[in-house]
Amino acid sequence: MNRKLNFIDLFAGAGGLSEGFIRAGFNPIAHVEMNKDACDTLKTRTAYHFLKENNRIKEYYDYLKDKINRDELWAKVPTHLIKSVINKEISPETLPSIFETIDNELGKEKVDLVIGGPPCQAYSIAGRARDPKGMTDDPRNHLYKYYVEFLERYKPNMFVFENVPGILSANNGQYLELIFKAVKDAGYDLDKKVLNAKNFGVLQDRKRVIIIGWKQELNLKYPDFQDKVNQYEVLKDLFSDLPKIKSGQGEWKSTKYSKKTNNYLESTGIRNGIDFTTQHISRKNNENDLEIYRIAVDKWVNEGKRLNYAELPERLIKHNNTKSFTNRFQVVNHKDLAHTVVAHICADGHYYIHPDINQNRSITVREAARIQSFPDDYFFESSRTTAFKQIGNAVPVLMAEGIAKKIKEMI
Template sequence: MSETALIDLFAGAGGLTEGFLRNDYEFVSHVEMDLNAIRTLETRCLYHYLKRDGNSDDYSAYLMNEISRDELFEEHPEFNRDLYMNLELTEGNKNCVIEHIKSKVEVLGFESVEGIIGGPPCQAYSYAGRARKNMANDRRNYLYLIYLSFLKEFQPEFFVFENVPGMISAKEGLILSDFQEKVINLGYNLDVKIRDASDFGVPQRRKRLIVIGHRLEMDGEINFEKYRYRGTVWDLLSDLPPLEPGEGYDGPQRYAGKPAQPLKESGIRTDGDVLLHHQARNHNSRDREIYRRVIEAWESERRRLKYTELPPELRTHRNTSSFLDRYKVVAGDLPFSHTLVAHISKDGHYYIHPDRKQARSLTVREAARIQSFPDSYIFEGSRTSKYQQIGNAVPPLMSEGIARRIREILRGGL
């Protein structure tokens, strides 16, 4: 066991956590309000625990539906499930949570908390969220103050705060400037920048605000070595079985073929992986016809079909002046997908599979791959919840690059 540990706030399904686990960081607590998300994270952390010990047979049995999740955890009572806190952080309970974590630091024998990672729910900061009624007074605008409470109490060597780019302009910039001022007063130097996940090998254009705080004396911003996914979206999806709407399984099934080289290089699929969560939604005939037209427009003209270009019999929305790109294909011939967000949990119209013959939206596994989640990553809960967990997550390859660079800096490799 190392002498220090991390705290994981607003942890979600573990996209940000994953990168730090891959860089051998240990955690003293994970806090997340969504039950399915914290169950997903707990399952993934058990995977890393078993992998470290060279004993992945039980996890493989769970992948293959040979044992239940309860049986998996019963086989490993030594795995500390008390570190996973399923609760909503509020001003009313934050002090209790802080005291609980402090007791865990002592009981587990850690000398200190080295870092805090996480990002509050982004709905209040996103441009779409701010357009809704009553969002201006949404309490989620001020969850950054709870994050600050943990920084003030534990005084870690570093922190990583992640959110949507819209946080920069939220409340006319007052929220971010207040956050920056308060953490500077706590003694942190800041690196504040919008970073694109595609610069970390993720097959997706996805911009996020990343705030890194540290106590080191160094000039300028933190530099990250950029590297890109070396294939296309088709390379990402080509080994998966083609599906008609409604076909496929959430449980284990066979791959359709060998992975393309870029997919292997990314680590998204490795030898011994099992295909899970590859089940297509049902779609009505009208939507499938729209999907085909959207795909055809991209394939033949490389352009996005506007909603107003559809024949009247295919239109069901009265709004013909905005959201004209409400149907969008994930372009198979490009190296990056457009940004995948949690709205995919509501419908798949904005994330259409590039194959005209299939004429369907992405499966959970396809969405997970676009986010760079490996095929060994199991998502718990309903299909709707799985889509939401994936759409809300930090791409693991992005978090891995951030964690690796922070580790280098803290070890003196500026």
Template sequence: MLNIIDLFSGAGGLTEGFRKEEFNLLAHVEMDEAASKTLKIREAYYYLKKNGSLNIYTDYLNKKISYDEFLAEIPKSITEKIINLAISEDNLPEIFRQIDSQPNSNIVHGIIGGPPCQAYSTIGRARNKKIKESDERIYLYKYYLKFLEKYNPDFFIFENVKGLLSFKDLNENNLLEKIKYDFTNVISKNHYQIQIKLINCADFGVPQVRERLFIFGYKTSMTDFDFFKSLEHFREKPPIIKELFQDLPKLKSGETKNTYSKVPPSEYVSKNLRNNKIPLTQNICRPNNENDLKIYKIVAKEKRKNKNVKYSDLPLELITHKKSNIFLDRFKAINNNGFSHTIVAHIAKDGHYYIHPDVSQNRSITVREAARIQTFPDDFYFESSRTSAFKQIGNAVPPYFSKIISQNILENLYTDY
């Protein structure tokens, strides 16, 4: 078994792709309470699946048992893999202690994860500049280095947003260059090679234009290979949104409908996302006021003509914001005959940027639809509110792409597996 540690886990999208029999998760480290609950539920799901007891999971999804009653059915050794602590100087000793208490933790083969990306994002960068001096998120990557130093893994994966390419630190120097320098110091001591590349997940079967920066490192003592060059063999065209959603029920703004439609799923959904043994969940749509719904209808209709509507171009009676000359793309529909634009955590605040392509439904996308765009399987349940679920989905690494990452590592670093 190849032991891995997942840092800054979020809902566990990156780990989900490593759910193969060759990998053993030693620990998730995640500060957010709701995301940590999600991780516990997911660990419990795989435990019950392995032991042929998914009826307990179904009972929980159907609200026949409570969260506490559900976890009472799961060994603590399973749920204790989730460490609900912020990664900080004060918490490191306790985090290390909990990881070291796990069976087989004396050998760590891989470390995966990436610190919160909001500090590096180009969105809101001008606003964040005011808090830059006190924003500790900028240097959270240094804690990642401490895990590399302590556990000396065979490989590591560090993921973050495209904005890191241009982000400047407090001294107005390019932060990525500093990260590369700091990684090199660790790498020179532990004898790693490091490779960096911007990846668009849409090139690898994810139905979403999602550019993310990946840093991959591995020990020089292992088989030499170009991680990103070998990744090219996994290129795959994703399904269009129409195919991705075709088996989901139609619903209106504010509705919840957790039953599949009579339309059969596409081959991609059937193979990768849908689990007919588990009921559909979280197909819930947020409510909207009448003004927004009128805008949604206009935006969705124009999207069918491949046109995006600027806020300033809306009928005057629908424009309620005084500053109509900024955030002109605040309303955006998803392309039914193509891939989605990037799902981000802001979807937790409103759905204006993710309007459903079907004009007749006139709403923003549901939690489950957002999860599908991110390639989370339908049997994946997010705790513990609609807002929290949207946030976790927006922040995640698409599991489908993560699966490709894990396969690439297995085929090139661990040929015996």
């Protein structure tokens, strides 16, 4: 088979899942995503891939160095590629136009694969805990039906459906049963497993339910994934070459590295050949929070203990609730693995405090992206807050690449 395998990415977010499949040799026909900032990120990444394939990567770097603006970057890419990023919410009203755009992009080509996972808030345990009705009325519970419509229309050989572990117990497992029944009725067999990003080389403890399906006549089975043994540390290997900055410091665009690369950054493709990165910029915190950060880091690094908010000096406690969420200030593990990065990082950085007490801040956009194994030339549009949200919602690139390589073997 000489041609590239084509895929459609639904609920694409910032493109972490897609990036992994592109790395494994797949070709994106379309990305469908309702959030405009995430779509802008996808368009910028589309420009990166086009310019790189055509030996014009310097033009992409000009954008990262602020020598050209975003519109000028996108103008360098064929219009149909930019239009293949479809900024629409998937609904009965929008499906006809989404299908039309994809059909125009496809021509006579086949769709080999559909990937993506509906927004996870409706299935997440935290989301259900906050909602008096346990999210049972949330319309996002039923977005899988549209996913199945794409399977019925394009008949790919396989699909990959990603979501949070909470989907296993949502509505006592009934949503999962409905998904399995709908997919089987569409002509596919499928299976599910809880996979952890750490077993794909990601320096993060992040569990996700990965459902993989295939046409019934292909008679396949769920692939076996070889777990990678981690020998790296967050502070020593993942963050070591980024300039040391304090709260409120950093650069949105071009930032020079402070050290040479290392084995982890090279082998994962996080550092990929250029001598600068972007978005190494931190939030500005007030003095109260900074004092709490110092206490939290000292406790974690020197005693191996997590901070209990209720045990802080009274003058530092600003929240009335000291009974729940007592771990609201948490330091990123300086050794071994970081804890799961979630979209809430866009609200504040208290749950992701940098483990270096001398820097005394929460992690930067670039550090969060590295925990999710995004390469350093991946640029997130269009503000620090939206970038954090996109990163928190993403599938780690290395995890996606590991899944993609197995899928490619199977197809």
